[in-house]
Amino acid sequence: MVNINEPTMFLIGLVEKACLVVAIDAQARYATAFIKGDFTLPSKQTMxxxxxxxADALRDEGRPQSHIHLLDDKEDAYYAALTKESGISRVxxxxxxxxxxxxEEKRKNLYTYRDYExxxxxNETFTRRLEK
Incomplete structure (x- = not known):
């Protein structure tokens, strides 16, 4: 989300296959912590x-570079990395x-996945029940 060439520019919300509201909140808290001076970014070279x-890992997997913003099964690790780097509270x-x-439920049945609460x-577990 940090523009490596302009490290005071944050591009918030450019994620795919993630809970967008949660991701935007975490990214906004990260950017705010940086602006407040709570942490410093790594060097341009390190970033x-x-x-x-x-990018190389994506290429090696045969995936397009457009997948660079894809979180999916790495979503939680992304939030952990934001916390580790900036000190913001953990999602x-x-x-x-x-x-x-x-x-997954959406893939199984597009017509019924919304029927659950x-x-x-x-912080680790949830339950699900049929809404009445």
Whole structure:
């Protein structure tokens, strides 16, 4: 989300296969922590090496570079990395699990996946029940 060449420019919300509201919130808190001076970004060189490694991994997997913003099963790890780098509060892992489960339910039956309510039990677990 940080423009490596203009490191005061943040591009918030450019993620795919993630809970967008949760991702935008975490990214906004990350950008705010940076602006407040709570942490400093890695060097341009370090950020470029990390970006290139990610781009190379996509290429090696035969995936297009447009997948660079795809979180999917790496969504929770993304939030953990934002927390580790900036010190912002951690997005509870349960939110990524709910999104993954909901996506799978959508694939199973597009007509009934909305019939359920998700209940957060704790930071790690949730239950699901049929809405009345």
């Amino acid at each position: 470029m090496v990390e970006w290139k490694g990610h 509870p892992p349960v939110l990524s699990r709910i999104r993954s489960h909901d996506t 998700y209940i957060v039990v704790d």
